[in-house]
Amino acid sequence: MTREAILKEIQPIFQEVLDNESLELKFETSAYDVPEWDSLHHAMLIGSVRKHFGVKFPLKDVLDLKTVGDLCDLVLRVMAHST
Amino acid sequence: MEITQVYFGLFLGISVLLYHLMPARSTWVVLMGSGLVFLALSSFTALWVALDVIIINYLIGIGQSSIRRKRTLLISAIIINLGFLGIFKYFNILNKFTASFGNWFDFDPSGLFIQLFLPLGISYYIFQAISYQIDIYRGKLLPEQHFGHFASYLIFFPKLTAGPIERPKGFLDQLKTPGITYDDFSDGFRLLLWGFFKKMFISGNIHFLIQPIFDDPEIHGGWPMILASCLYTIQIYADFSGYTDIALGSARLFGINLSQNFNRPLLSRSLTEFWRRWHITLSNWVNDYIYQPLSLWLSINFNTGKWGVLIAVLISFMIIGVWHGAKWTFVAFGAVQALILAAEIVLIKTRKKHFANKVGFRIAGILFTFSVFTFSCLFFKGASMDESISWISSLVDFQNPLPRLTWSDREVFILLAVPTFLIIDHLIMKNGFVTWCKEQHPIIRWMVYGVLIYAVLAGPVTEVEPFIYEAY
Numbered sequence: 001m002t003r004e005a006i007l008k009e010i011q012p013i014f015q016e017v018l019d020n021e022s023l024e025l026k027f028e029t030s031a032y033d034v035p036e037w038d039s040l041h042h043a044m045l046i047g048s049v050r051k052h053f054g055v056k057f058p059l060k061d062v063l064d065l066k067t068v069g070d071l072c073d074l075v076l077r078v079m080a081h082s083t
Numbered sequence: 084m085e086i087t088q089v090y091f092g093l094f095l096g097i098s099v100l101l102y103h104l105m106p107a108r109s110t111w112v113v114l115m116g117s118g119l120v121f122l123a124l125s126s127f128t129a130l131w132v133a134l135d136v137i138i139i140n141y142l143i144g145i146g147q148s149s150i151r152r153k154r155t156l157l158i159s160a161i162i163i164n165l166g167f168l169g170i171f172k173y174f175n176i177l178n179k180f181t182a183s184f185g186n187w188f189d190f191d192p193s194g195l196f197i198q199l200f201l202p203l204g205i206s207y208y209i210f211q212a213i214s215y216q217i218d219i220y221r222g223k224l225l226p227e228q229h230f231g232h233f234a235s236y237l238i239f240f241p242k243l244t245a246g247p248i249e250r251p252k253g254f255l256d257q258l259k260t261p262g263i264t265y266d267d268f269s270d271g272f273r274l275l276l277w278g279f280f281k282k283m284f285i286s287g288n289i290h291f292l293i294q295p296i297f298d299d300p301e302i303h304g305g306w307p308m309i310l311a312s313c314l315y316t317i318q319i320y321a322d323f324s325g326y327t328d329i330a331l332g333s334a335r336l337f338g339i340n341l342s343q344n345f346n347r348p349l350l351s352r353s354l355t356e357f358w359r360r361w362h363i364t365l366s367n368w369v370n371d372y373i374y375q376p377l378s379l380w381l382s383i384n385f386n387t388g389k390w391g392v393l394i395a396v397l398i399s400f401m402i403i404g405v406w407h408g409a410k411w412t413f414v415a416f417g418a419v420q421a422l423i424l425a426a427e428i429v430l431i432k433t434r435k436k437h438f439a440n441k442v443g444f445r446i447a448g449i450l451f452t453f454s455v456f457t458f459s460c461l462f463f464k465g466a467s468m469d470e471s472i473s474w475i476s477s478l479v480d481f482q483n484p485l486p487r488l489t490w491s492d493r494e495v496f497i498l499l500a501v502p503t504f505l506i507i508d509h510l511i512m513k514n515g516f517v518t519w520c521k522e523q524h525p526i527i528r529w530m531v532y533g534v535l536i537y538a539v540l541a542g543p544v545t546e547v548e549p550f551i552y553e554a555y
Binding site for chain 2: 042047063
């Protein structure tokens with residue numbers, strides 16, 4: 001799976017959790033760019049992404065996430081480890 | 084030493100003078116030294132506790148850089164720091180348990196009581212020490228090698244009494260590149276003036292007006308108590324944000340920028356928004372070191388979704404409540420916040436869908452948030468649950484006639500001055516007093532300074548009360 005494919009898959013998850021159908025994610029998108037992406041929604045987003053890909057994220061890595069690109073990289077890394 | 088006493092002005096003046104006489108690489112001597120003297124003037128217990136915390140955290144921080152067992156060191160640091168806080172802040176609760184125990188078995192346990200006094204600033208520098216250790220563990224910060232800089236981070240005296248709770252990186256970076264500009268001095272004095280105005284004039288006068296009502300709730304039921312409760316919320320705001328401005332202004336005289344603690348919180352449309360604009364450094368600390376790790380851990384391990392967020396919010400706000408002290412009133416204060424926040428989270432989509440862009444609902448949101456916070460402040464203010472409950476009962480007790488229909492000129496003046504202050508502070512000075520001053524013509528600016536200086540000197544009619552947040 002590529003980084004771009006992961007971005008494409010997490011886009012609807014973000015739209016649903018943040019209740020923003022027009023949201024378009026880029027790798028450099030961060031919580032500063034999306035008003036709905038606050039600390040309350042962050043845990044729900046991570047949980048939904050984790051559930052979608054069926055992976056388990058280390059807490060330390062999740063705490064270091066800053067952008068959507070970081071999240072895609074984390075999914076790739078965790079998937080590579082689990083295979 | 085009270086910040087409102089003239090001695091504080093002298094202490095600040097002498098420290099600033101010494102700081103600017105020192106060569107740049109030695110300025111830390113004044114920052115650390117003034118912090119230690121400030122603590123010693125409070126009590127020797129405060130001094131030795133702070134020294135212990137500084138030395139232990141300095142050594143553990145250094146240890147984290149060179150030893151493999153970082154996790155063990157981090158856990159040790161957290162336990163030791165919370166241990167200090169627990170002993171001095173919560174030990175006295177044991178006396179209550181001992182008293183209850185004595186009552187059951189019919190003996191007088193007062194000889195066993197140990198009364199500990201809260202060392203100055205411990206709640207604030209302990210949280211800073213914990214964030215220092217966690218940031219090193221997470222790889223966001225290198226351990227500070229310079230003992231003087233590290234000590235100054237924990238006990239820099241303008242923020243010692245009641246914060247702001249600074250993060251290590253931003254503060255330590257400023258110590259490494261000392262420098263001061265004309266703006267630092269002028270902005271510093273403006274902040275000091277605005278802070279003293281809020282404390283001495285607004286908070287002091289509100290206290291004068293409302294304390295008799297809180298002292299005798301039975302004859303002040305109904306509207307007087309409702310008015311007093313609303314004014315108390317404004318008093319806490321004026322008092323604490325006034326203190327913060329004094330801390331920020333004092334720090335600017337050393338060329339140091341401290342973090343802002345308030346961003347026009349009384350305009351918040353929800354409690355969620357309120358806690359992003361009220362006591363910001365405490366909210367951010369709890370968010371970064373308790374709420375985020377806990378909510379993410381629940382989400383990752385148990386796929387808890389919204390419920391995980393609710394649990395994390397509940398725990399975080401109970402901690403915020405108990406951080407203020409070991410009293411049931413503070414637990415209730417935190418619980419009210421947590422329950423309303425939980426409701427807001429559950430209803431988040433409904434609120435957004437139906438109410439987000441309607442002016443009427445925005446205003447209703449502001450009034451609702453103010454009312455909820457005001458209600459919770461009745462627990463915050465109460466010395467005991469009984470006292471808080473007597474005030475709450477009196478809120479809805481409209482049986483007594485208004486105790487009096489005439490008001491003194493001073494009381495009328497205060498009742499007009501408080502809303503005027505709120506309008507100026509929250510609506511006109513949107514970017515703060517300092518920025519507003521810079522945008523004005525010098526004549527207007529100096530007239531405002533004159534009015535504020537007069538108001539500070541006129542102050543409250545009674546003796547100046549200590550800062551509310553000094554007690555925590």
